[in-house]
Amino acid sequence: MPLIKLIKKTYKMAHPRERKTVIHNAAALSTLQLVTYLLPVIIVPYLFRVLGPAKFGLIAFAQAFVQYFIILTDYGFSISATKEISLYRHEHARVSTAFSSVMMVKIVLAFLSLLVLGSIVYFVPKFRQDWPVYILSFGAVAGSTIFPVWFFQGTEKMKYITNLNIIGGVLVAGFIFLLVKGPQDYLLVPLISSCAFLTTGLLGQYIVFSRFGVSFKLQGYKNVRQQLKAGWDIFISIAAINAYTSTRIFILGLLTNNITTGFYSIAEKIANAAQTFPLDSFSRALFPRLSKIFQQNKPKALKIMQRMQLITVIIALLCLPFVFVFADLIVKLVCGAAYREAVLSLRILLVSVFFISANAFRVQFLLVCGKTYIYSRIHVIMAMVGLPLIFLLISSFSYTGAAVATVVIEAGIFTITYFTVKKITFS
Numbered sequence: 001m002p003l004i005k006l007i008k009k010t011y012k013m014a015h016p017r018e019r020k021t022v023i024h025n026a027a028a029l030s031t032l033q034l035v036t037y038l039l040p041v042i043i044v045p046y047l048f049r050v051l052g053p054a055k056f057g058l059i060a061f062a063q064a065f066v067q068y069f070i071i072l073t074d075y076g077f078s079i080s081a082t083k084e085i086s087l088y089r090h091e092h093a094r095v096s097t098a099f100s101s102v103m104m105v106k107i108v109l110a111f112l113s114l115l116v117l118g119s120i121v122y123f124v125p126k127f128r129q130d131w132p133v134y135i136l137s138f139g140a141v142a143g144s145t146i147f148p149v150w151f152f153q154g155t156e157k158m159k160y161i162t163n164l165n166i167i168g169g170v171l172v173a174g175f176i177f178l179l180v181k182g183p184q185d186y187l188l189v190p191l192i193s194s195c196a197f198l199t200t201g202l203l204g205q206y207i208v209f210s211r212f213g214v215s216f217k218l219q220g221y222k223n224v225r226q227q228l229k230a231g232w233d234i235f236i237s238i239a240a241i242n243a244y245t246s247t248r249i250f251i252l253g254l255l256t257n258n259i260t261t262g263f264y265s266i267a268e269k270i271a272n273a274a275q276t277f278p279l280d281s282f283s284r285a286l287f288p289r290l291s292k293i294f295q296q297n298k299p300k301a302l303k304i305m306q307r308m309q310l311i312t313v314i315i316a317l318l319c320l321p322f323v324f325v326f327a328d329l330i331v332k333l334v335c336g337a338a339y340r341e342a343v344l345s346l347r348i349l350l351v352s353v354f355f356i357s358a359n360a361f362r363v364q365f366l367l368v369c370g371k372t373y374i375y376s377r378i379h380v381i382m383a384m385v386g387l388p389l390i391f392l393l394i395s396s397f398s399y400t401g402a403a404v405a406t407v408v409i410e411a412g413i414f415t416i417t418y419f420t421v422k423k424i425t426f427s
Contacts, residue, residue, distance in 0.1 A: 078234075316353070
């Protein structure tokens, strides 16, 4: 088969040690994703039925809201710091300096986020009436702030990410089934989730200090500024990306109601599962290794990217039609009934999933070859176009407008990125 031959050729391009590292890390991240998607397959239907669409939608809205603060505290370090750690992992002093500088910035940003969230919840009536949901949901921000996922990716020790997140996921599932019995228990959901985030974050910090011998020291302005500068373009890009991704649920919650938001959020969760598993695992595992290959052999790195992208497109063309055809059955398994709103939204969103899959490694390559400004500019432009489009289509067509806007935006990103990367050549 052509696909199998293409995979074999791509596989042989890498050095045996490189293959082993990438496959091992991809397997670890795939295991994590499998577990983190299996758990929602059990948890989400349970919560949807026990809490009802309204309370489920409120929690989804709160999660979309705190996602902005998670983006702020990440500040692009998931890419910029990952790349630095991967390139200088054997220089212990530099790794400790980078770790300390990044953590200082993230903690300060977390405190600023808490102040902003508190102000919004206090002064805005829509948020004030359900203030406990938002305050309890903020634990996810604190947990993600201290969880050093970027460090584990940079050192290519993804097994720690897998193990800790599985622990967190199992804890969440166990306590939700044990404690959440009806709509009156809805506040327990963000509380349990936040406690799990904090637990895994603290364990992650413990591993960094005990297993890797990294030490934390207060850093001067120069080192902190260096990290802020390195992460700036990525931060702007990620903020722009989320301006047209997680914002969809947020805007839908503002312009419609919790029930509609609940149905649409179900469709997005299913579409996200189809989009990221197992693609995201290979993308994250390949990034640090491809960065090192690029330093030594630029044409080889470009060729690996192109082949990985082609493999991804073929797999998407083979798999996504099945999800489209059986969308009603999938929604019925998750929600207990084939709700028309969720089914229609899912089928539209699958088109955007194809564009994302067909662009995943191409977008990543812009970061590998240091084109962070171009990467940032593409997503900022699409955010400027996408945000008004999302508002317009949601106000006119409700949940279907959110799904259609997603397709248009992702198609635009695919087109721009395709022609941009096509111009990049290395002699």
